[in-house]
Amino acid sequence: MTPTPATAAMLAIGDELLSGRTKDRNIAHLAEVLTVAGIDLKEVRIVGDEPHIIADTLNTLRRSYDYVFTSGGIGPTHDDITADAVGAAFGLAVGEHPEALRRLAENYAARGMEFTEARRRMARTPEGADLIDNPVSVAPGFRLDNVFVMAGVPAVFQAMLGQVIETLPAGQAIGSTAFACPYGEGDIGDPLRLLAKEHPAVVIGSYPKFDGASYSTEIVIRSRDRAALDAAAEAVKTMLAELGRDHPAPAL
Amino acid sequence: MTPTPATAAMLAIGDELLSGRTKDRNIAHLAEVLTVAGIDLKEVRIVGDEPHIIADTLNTLRRSYDYVFTSGGIGPTHDDITADAVGAAFGLAVGEHPEALRRLAENYAARGMEFTEARRRMARTPEGADLIDNPVSVAPGFRLDNVFVMAGVPAVFQAMLGQVIETLPAGQAIGSTAFACPYGEGDIGDPLRLLAKEHPAVVIGSYPKFDGASYSTEIVIRSRDRAALDAAAEAVKTMLAELGRDHPAPAL
Incomplete structure (x- = not known):
């Protein structure tokens, strides 16, 4: 028996994602x-x-899944309201986190920059939050219970996630095998x-590709059960060989 | 008074989006x-x-917003279950739509291809659905009430959306003005x-850009009220000029 894997959800925050101004790049990375x-x-x-x-x-997601990862809204401007919203979700007061404040103050002092009120906003977390380091641009994210609050800037999101993921118990990774298939779905x-x-223990996906003239397909099989994956892989190969006899590959 | 605009939600469907195998390209386009x-x-x-x-x-979204747009899961394979799921959401039986079946049969006949059981699946819609034409690869999407069910392949999604959008009453478009700002947030x-x-009638966004060494910002103001937008634009210009006096632009 393969143990049930942990579940997760992502909450990406920002008007700019819904207006089309910014194309999200964090969802696929987290996935x-x-x-x-x-x-x-x-x-x-x-x-x-x-x-x-x-x-x-956030309240819906954190009660439904083992982990929730958020992106966006933790910068210094008026539209960066994620810390307050997370505090409201947990019913916790939001204030300046002493260690976050120390890191930010030190950073701006070292760079000879003014530690403005706006920049101080980046030290705000709900009470009891643990910081997530930001090796890119200092201003930290934070963890509260099963919720990981991270930046929207992809370089920072990725750096934060890289640290967070090492703190979580690793599940049994999904094995996968992909097959290029010259036929349409x-x-x-x-x-x-x-x-x-x-092959019920294997998730079989088929992903159409359209080059403007004709379809081909990528078949991907996934399972946490290695033996089941191998058996399904053999079955796909047999299927493709049989299809090849019925449908000679198109001439170039 | 600017009339309240219509609201919309998107439901993107597919295991491949959650595993990271496929990077969604439809959300930003719809936005x-x-x-x-x-x-x-x-x-x-x-x-x-x-x-x-x-x-x-889908039931949550269609009851909360004026329109819902879905992507994915309407192809011919076993993992294409969107039509059935939409039927279940509406409590409607799902069967072969005669006009969809006609178009598909005609298309495969013209191309000398077998009209397989798998391909017939693409003619299935909930009862009473109106088809959305697919000028790219024939297999249609469909509309049911305020829900628009479209393909996940970006070329097809875009072609379907292009038709759908012309059938919806146009709202007062949002005007926007963007300002490049050499300073960080x-x-x-x-x-x-x-x-x-x-400037409460204007939504003001600030979007940090990080080039690996320093931050700059794009400031974007948006409003359906032209006069309010113009007034806010003047205010942003004044603000940037004042910032320029305080913070000389960094030497190149």
Whole structure:
């Protein structure tokens, strides 16, 4: 028996993601990191800079999944309201975290820059939060219970996540094997459906690719059970060989 | 008075988005198109290929927003379960849509390809659905009430959305003005917060850019009220000029 993996959700925060001004780059990165760590990302939500919506959404997610990762809204400007929204979600007061304040003050002093009121905002966390280091630009994220609050700037998000992930118990990583298939999903759909029924311990995905003229497909099989994965891989190879006899590969 | 704009949510469907295998490209596109159309995208959710979760999420979203746009899960393979999940959400039977079946049969006949059982799956819609044309690869999407069910392949999603958006009443488009600001958010946070308070009809966003060494910021102001937008733009220009006196631009 493979143990049940831990589950996770992501909450990406920011009006700019919903207006199309900024293309999110953190969701796919988190998805990849969690997959390697053996943690199942079950759901992602993107919401705007509205404190009550952030708090309500966070409460739903943190009660539904083992871990919640947030991105965005922890900078120094008026639209950076994530710390307050997280505090509201947990019913905790938000104030300046002494260690965060120390790091920020030291950083700006070393750089000869004024430690403005705006910059002090980046030291604010809900009571009892543990800091997440920011090796890129100092201003920390924080952890509260099962919620990890991180920056939206991708370089910072990635650096923070890299530290966080090492603190979480590693699950049994999912193994996967990919097959390039020169046929469209319409050709492989029927045999693939049978194959999926015969290999219930394996998740079989098929991803159409369209080059503007014709479809091909990438077939990906995934499982935490190595033997089941190997058996399904053999079955896919057999299926593709049989399809090859029925459908000669298109001439170039 | 500017009328209240219509609201929208997106539901992106697919295990591949949550595993990191596929990077979503439809969310940002939808966000841009809706912004131009004057419809407010309020929330995005990404869920996996689990019928009950898709149905429950869709029911939440379609009751909360004026429009819901879905992507993914309408192809011919076993993991394409969106039509069934949408049917379950609405409590409607799912069957072959005659016009969809006709288009698909005609297409495969014209191309000398077998109209397999898998391909017939792409004709399935909940009862009473209206088709959304697919000029790229024929297999249609569909509309049911305020829900628009579209493909996950970006070229197809974009083609379907292009048609759908023309059928919706255009809102008052949001006007926006962007300002490149050579200072980090820490420098502009304080004056920008004051400015935001003085211009409540304008949404003011600040988006940090980090080039690996230092931060700059893009300030974006948005409003459906042209006069309010112009007034805020003048205020931002004044603020930047004053910042320029305090903080000479960094030497190159």
